[in-house]
Amino acid sequence: MHKFLVVLLVAVYLALLSASALAQSSAPVSTDKVAQLEASIAEAKSNADNAWMLVSSALVLMMTGPGLALFYGGLVRKKNVLSTMMQSFAMMALITLLWGIVIFSLAFAKGNSFIGGFQHLFLHGVGAAPDPDYAGTIPLQTFMVYQLMFAIITPALITGAFAERMKFSAMAVFLVLWTLIVYAPMAHMVWGKGGMLNAALGGRFPTLDFAGGTVVHITSGVSALVCALYLGKRIGYPTEVMPPHSVVLSFIGACLLWVGWFGFNAGSALSAGSLATSAFVATHFGAAAATIGWGAAEWIRNGKPSALGAISGAVAGLVAITPAAGFVSPMSAILIGLIAGVFCYFMVAKVKALFGYDDSLDAFGVHGAGGTLGAILTGIFASKLVNPIFKDAQGNALGSGVIDGNWHQLGNQLVGVLMAWGLAIVGTVVILFLVDKTIGLRVSEDHEVTGLDVTQHGEEGYSWETATR
Amino acid sequence: MGDRNTMTKVEAVIQPSKLDAVKSGLLEIGIDGMTVLEARGHGRQKGHTEFYRGREYTVDLLPKIKIELVIVDERVEEVVKVISDAARTGKIGDGKIFLSKVEDVIRIRNDERGPNAL
Numbered sequence: 001m002h003k004f005l006v007v008l009l010v011a012v013y014l015a016l017l018s019a020s021a022l023a024q025s026s027a028p029v030s031t032d033k034v035a036q037l038e039a040s041i042a043e044a045k046s047n048a049d050n051a052w053m054l055v056s057s058a059l060v061l062m063m064t065g066p067g068l069a070l071f072y073g074g075l076v077r078k079k080n081v082l083s084t085m086m087q088s089f090a091m092m093a094l095i096t097l098l099w100g101i102v103i104f105s106l107a108f109a110k111g112n113s114f115i116g117g118f119q120h121l122f123l124h125g126v127g128a129a130p131d132p133d134y135a136g137t138i139p140l141q142t143f144m145v146y147q148l149m150f151a152i153i154t155p156a157l158i159t160g161a162f163a164e165r166m167k168f169s170a171m172a173v174f175l176v177l178w179t180l181i182v183y184a185p186m187a188h189m190v191w192g193k194g195g196m197l198n199a200a201l202g203g204r205f206p207t208l209d210f211a212g213g214t215v216v217h218i219t220s221g222v223s224a225l226v227c228a229l230y231l232g233k234r235i236g237y238p239t240e241v242m243p244p245h246s247v248v249l250s251f252i253g254a255c256l257l258w259v260g261w262f263g264f265n266a267g268s269a270l271s272a273g274s275l276a277t278s279a280f281v282a283t284h285f286g287a288a289a290a291t292i293g294w295g296a297a298e299w300i301r302n303g304k305p306s307a308l309g310a311i312s313g314a315v316a317g318l319v320a321i322t323p324a325a326g327f328v329s330p331m332s333a334i335l336i337g338l339i340a341g342v343f344c345y346f347m348v349a350k351v352k353a354l355f356g357y358d359d360s361l362d363a364f365g366v367h368g369a370g371g372t373l374g375a376i377l378t379g380i381f382a383s384k385l386v387n388p389i390f391k392d393a394q395g396n397a398l399g400s401g402v403i404d405g406n407w408h409q410l411g412n413q414l415v416g417v418l419m420a421w422g423l424a425i426v427g428t429v430v431i432l433f434l435v436d437k438t439i440g441l442r443v444s445e446d447h448e449v450t451g452l453d454v455t456q457h458g459e460e461g462y463s464w465e466t467a468t469r
Numbered sequence: 470m471g472d473r474n475t476m477t478k479v480e481a482v483i484q485p486s487k488l489d490a491v492k493s494g495l496l497e498i499g500i501d502g503m504t505v506l507e508a509r510g511h512g513r514q515k516g517h518t519e520f521y522r523g524r525e526y527t528v529d530l531l532p533k534i535k536i537e538l539v540i541v542d543e544r545v546e547e548v549v550k551v552i553s554d555a556a557r558t559g560k561i562g563d564g565k566i567f568l569s570k571v572e573d574v575i576r577i578r579n580d581e582r583g584p585n586a587l
Binding site for chain 1: 519520521522523524526
């Protein structure tokens with residue numbers, strides 16, 4: 001044993017000697033070499049971030065099609081399955097073109113505190129060079145396409161409120177105008193340069209919204225409620241039974257939504273580092289906890305935990321954790337999820353029946369209610385240990401949410417929530433009125449009874465071989 | 470055509486879970502032609518409640534299987550016994566068997582008529 005130790009020591013000594021000799025003999029490193037090295041390190045980091053962001057973009061697109069299309073498609077009656085799926089799919093095409101032409105610029109170009117400018121009209125200046133204000137390591141073009149996927153799913157979420165009764169043409173015009181008039185300003189205020197709610201770029205009322213609790217879920221959910229009220233109930237609601245025609249389709253859709261949401265939330269780190277991991281973990285824990293919250297509430301009230309309840313709970317949790325992911329710890333995420341699961345169950349099962357509005361697929365009950373709850377809870381559970389977003393002049397981290405002692409943040413969150421509610425209500429009412437007076441919103445009674453698949457699209461989701469030439 | 474009106478249609482509405490037992494019972498006594506339909510219905514059996522997002526639905530049309538077969542009159546009692554023995558659980562909802570006279574039967578392949586076409 002003793003002998004072995006001596007040998008080891010000698011070996012280490014010799015190794016050190018030879019190493020220092022080697023260092024002395026090597027040539028001095030040129031500044032050129034250092035610059036080259038730095039450039040290739042930056043490129044490697046940029047490539048890593050870009051890889052994650054492209055994957056995230058694809059994941060978020062998958063949330064709309066097939067995720068949301070299946071989720072909503074299964075919840076409607078058989079005669080409306082295709083028309084419901086088509087509404088989501090139409091957004092994938094329509095919003096994409098408009099985003100390139102004007103909406104990206106209105107949301108993310110430098111502008112005033114409400115809306116962006118026209119510098120990026122037709123994607124002018126949106127190329128390989130990053131915009132350090134948004135994401136310094138990925139091409140602005142990647143950022144543009146990632147944000148596009150959010151602009152696609154947000155209007156698609158609203159379709160749940162007017163399912164089974166709105167004209168395809170009216171739906172398309174309404175949602176295009178909505179994305180211009182409601183989504184673009186809200187995205188600019190919260191995430192855009194100069195936006196009044198932007199927490200990362202020094203907005204006046206810095207609202208913490210990591211991945212779109214206000215921008216995506218409150219705006220779409222509250223607009224959904226306005227739509228349900230403005231359009232009125234489906235013929236036969238609530239006396240006629242209208243159970244989901246296939247919870248199986250909804251089940252698959254919800255599972256795709258859960259997976260896609262990792263792109264939505266963890267991708268919102270806009271880089272592939274530890275912040276993305278933190279958001280990823282919070283997202284997953286929030287969804288799991290809300291599944292249990294909704295399931296338990298339902299089990300207690302109805303005596304059985306349903307599959308539809310479990311998947312609805314998961315989506316409610318994902319909604320509520322959206323603004324919080326990236327700011328909260330996994331244990332806070334569990335709390336947010338549990339509260340969201342029970343709260344959204346209550347909104348959907350009790351409050352909707354109490355007021356009698358026909359929010360057909362519960363776009364408000366899940367997205368509006370869950371989004372509002374999540375935005376407020378973010379102000380409570382945001383922690384500087386997870387993400388030091390507020391800093392003083394010396395660069396020291398300041399408290400984020402109430403658990404850091406920053407009660408002020410709760411007020412800022414409320415400003416963000418109120419802005420989103422206000423903009424959604426006013427914008428939606430105005431657009432609905434315009435579309436109603438020009439092309440009309442609802443299909444005829446005959447068409448509604450026959451179903452929108454045949455009357456709006458001339459096809460059936462499940463055809464039996466009866467067609468003749 | 471003297472052998473017309475000697476055939477009976479047997480329509481049995483049974484629990485879906487009893488289809489296999491009924492089918493193999495019939496095969497054992499040499500009855501191999503039948504039409505099976507998925508059906509919904511109810512008699513005295515009460516339905517059940519389902520919950521979708523807190524909304525309660527009463528489902529009173531329950532899934533059933535309907536078996537249709539046409540046989541010569543001589544076999545009716547035998548067939549009825551096989552079906553009821555195989556489909557019986559003794560509880561409400563076991564179903565019913567309906568018997569009715571059949572005017573004629575035509576085999577589409579070769580225009581054969583009557584019991585020969587069965």
